[in-house]
Amino acid sequence: ERPILTPSFPRRPVQKAELVRLSQTLLHVPALHWVVVEDAAAPSALVGGVLAASGVSFTHLSAETPPDLRGGPGAPSWLFPRGAEQRNRALRWLRDTRGAHEPGVVYFADDDNTYSLRLFEEMRSTRGVSVWPVGLVGGCAWSGRWSRGGVVGFHTGWRPERPFPLDMAGFAVALRLLLAHPRARFDPRAERGFLESSFLGGLVTPGQLEPRADNCTQVLVWHTRTEKPKLRQEEQLQRQGRGSDPDIEV
Amino acid sequence: ERPILTPSFPRRPVQKAELVRLSQTLLHVPALHWVVVEDAAAPSALVGGVLAASGVSFTHLSAETPPDLRGGPGAPSWLFPRGAEQRNRALRWLRDTRGAHEPGVVYFADDDNTYSLRLFEEMRSTRGVSVWPVGLVGGCAWSGRWSRGGVVGFHTGWRPERPFPLDMAGFAVALRLLLAHPRARFDPRAERGFLESSFLGGLVTPGQLEPRADNCTQVLVWHTRTEKPKLRQEEQLQRQGRGSDPDIEV
Ligand SMILES: O=c1ccn([C@@H]2O[C@H](COP(=O)(O)OP(=O)(O)O)[C@@H](O)[C@H]2O)c(=O)[nH]1
Ligand SMILES: O=c1ccn([C@@H]2O[C@H](COP(=O)(O)OP(=O)(O)O)[C@@H](O)[C@H]2O)c(=O)[nH]1
Ligand SMILES: [Mn+2]
Ligand SMILES: [Mn+2]
Numbered sequence: 001e002r003p004i005l006t007p008s009f010p011r012r013p014v015q016k017a018e019l020v021r022l023s024q025t026l027l028h029v030p031a032l033h034w035v036v037v038e039d040a041a042a043p044s045a046l047v048g049g050v051l052a053a054s055g056v057s058f059t060h061l062s063a064e065t066p067p068d069l070r071g072g073p074g075a076p077s078w079l080f081p082r083g084a085e086q087r088n089r090a091l092r093w094l095r096d097t098r099g100a101h102e103p104g105v106v107y108f109a110d111d112d113n114t115y116s117l118r119l120f121e122e123m124r125s126t127r128g129v130s131v132w133p134v135g136l137v138g139g140c141a142w143s144g145r146w147s148r149g150g151v152v153g154f155h156t157g158w159r160p161e162r163p164f165p166l167d168m169a170g171f172a173v174a175l176r177l178l179l180a181h182p183r184a185r186f187d188p189r190a191e192r193g194f195l196e197s198s199f200l201g202g203l204v205t206p207g208q209l210e211p212r213a214d215n216c217t218q219v220l221v222w223h224t225r226t227e228k229p230k231l232r233q234e235e236q237l238q239r240q241g242r243g244s245d246p247d248i249e250v
Numbered sequence: 251e252r253p254i255l256t257p258s259f260p261r262r263p264v265q266k267a268e269l270v271r272l273s274q275t276l277l278h279v280p281a282l283h284w285v286v287v288e289d290a291a292a293p294s295a296l297v298g299g300v301l302a303a304s305g306v307s308f309t310h311l312s313a314e315t316p317p318d319l320r321g322g323p324g325a326p327s328w329l330f331p332r333g334a335e336q337r338n339r340a341l342r343w344l345r346d347t348r349g350a351h352e353p354g355v356v357y358f359a360d361d362d363n364t365y366s367l368r369l370f371e372e373m374r375s376t377r378g379v380s381v382w383p384v385g386l387v388g389g390c391a392w393s394g395r396w397s398r399g400g401v402v403g404f405h406t407g408w409r410p411e412r413p414f415p416l417d418m419a420g421f422a423v424a425l426r427l428l429l430a431h432p433r434a435r436f437d438p439r440a441e442r443g444f445l446e447s448s449f450l451g452g453l454v455t456p457g458q459l460e461p462r463a464d465n466c467t468q469v470l471v472w473h474t475r476t477e478k479p480k481l482r483q484e485e486q487l488q489r490q491g492r493g494s495d496p497d498i499e500v
Contacts, residue, residue: 020364028274114267116270136479139480139481139484140483141263146495222267224476226477229473231389245405249468249469
């Protein structure tokens with residue numbers, strides 16, 4: 001079984017579109033179970049509707065980011081890690097529902113990235129923690145582990161001294177390893193770029209990472225982001241009493 | 251058969267990711283043929299590789315936007331219509347290869363939008379030109395045709411007086427109708443927002459549009475856009491001779 005854990009942030013106007021698109025990718029993957037954790041006090045009907053219509057096996061949860069871990073209105077998006085609370089909620093669900101020796105591979109799939117189908121093949125053979133490069137991340141064409149003539153390093157545009165200079169999309173974890181370390185979790189107060197390290201440090205050492213994707217030479221996942229749409233015209237039409245029908249879900 | 255026509259612009263660093271993602275959507279749709287027209291002098295190996303690996307039935311073409319129809323470096327993206335040359339090239343391919351009475355429905359699918367699978371069901375029954383709302387377009391929550399008590403109108407944030415105030419993603423055309431009008435094409439010099447009208451005006455009148463998606467009350471396609479990634483760190487590392495391995499395709 002491959003549990004795929006996705007945090008989903010309700011305040012984005014593109015939330016439904018992103019989940020519809022991601023569900024179409026996951027629908028191609030055999031033996032997958034999708035755990036979607038909304039950053040909200042309770043699971044919403046909008047997300048529930050997308051999941052139910054998707055054809056993907058799923059669990060729908062919620063966990064709200066506490067106010068003190070969310071920057072104020074003007075705060076930059078990188079002030080606190082995003083999705084930490086939600087991924088921890090999904091980890092708890094796995095620990096509550098899965099037996100210690102169940103096979104399986106866990107992957108953290110943000111709602112806005114692009115995943116090739118081959119990526120899900122590559123992660124199947126994960127014994128501990130497997131890794132591969134991530135495209136278009138951290139200001140680089142790609143970022144991840146490399147090796148040349150026995151020497152191993154990480155290509156990254158951000159704080160190369162991090163214990164695990166990896167993006168969230170760049171690794172998968174064997175379910176058994178995860179369940180053997182009941183305290184491994186994401187630190188919601190981790191410094192910028194250290195969220196992945198806060199979790200992986202509780203599971204393995206950097207030397208134990210298992211390269212995949214042809215020894216980390218193939219980009220099979222891209223850290224794409226969706227533009228925030230401007231709704232200026234809508235606001236203007238609404239002031240004129242000619243806004244779009246609010247009964248139509250977008 | 252459902253020919254799906256997609257212009258693809260090579261200069262975006264996200265081109266491969268967008269095509270991979272779109273191919274996963276289209277792979278779910280039966281009886282589909284994907285015509286991808288690159289905005290380039292010749293079809294590229296990168297796009298050819300994505301198409302060949304996708305599992306989707308496809309044709310790979312190219313048509314370069316002429317320099318006088320491409321704004322200069324500082325020009326705003328809306329100065330000229332985007333993708334006109336490429337869609338016209340795909341229309342020519344259909345006219346060259348399809349018999350006048352072949353059944354089928356033609357749809358123009360930009361590489362960056364999000365398409366629900368239900369959309370492809372809805373367009374199957376198109377006799378002339380069918381229409382539905384498009385989410386997150388033109389500064390509005392959604393835009394498209396509406397009707398209430400026999401009155402028909404269009405909700406749009408841009409030039410409501412346009413003959414067809416529709417987005418490219420908001421309509422499909424019966425192949426027979428298209429082939430019966432051999433001169434219908436996109437005007438690459440159309441004024442901002444009038445590209446769809448330049449094509450549809452050669453095929454139907456606004457009154458003939460066939461509403462789909464529960465009489466145009468369901469949003470089944472979203473005009474999403476992918477953020478252009480910043481590659482600042484990459485440029486900096488390259489200056490230090492530590493750039494990412496250029497042999498790794500992104
Ligand atoms: O306040 C937030 C912001 C983001 N997210 C989710 O956390 C993940 C990472 O966020 P985002 O994609 O915005 O981060 P970035 O693209 O900057 O890495 C995504 O699945 C979001 O839906 C969340 O749950 N709460
Ligand atoms: O110079 C260009 C710019 C865009 N496109 C393609 O034309 C379509 C529409 O472009 P875009 O998505 O940038 O337009 P918008 O989102 O602003 O409607 C897309 O499939 C692009 O890949 C193109 O062929 N040449
Ligand atoms: Mn993201
Ligand atoms: Mn677009």
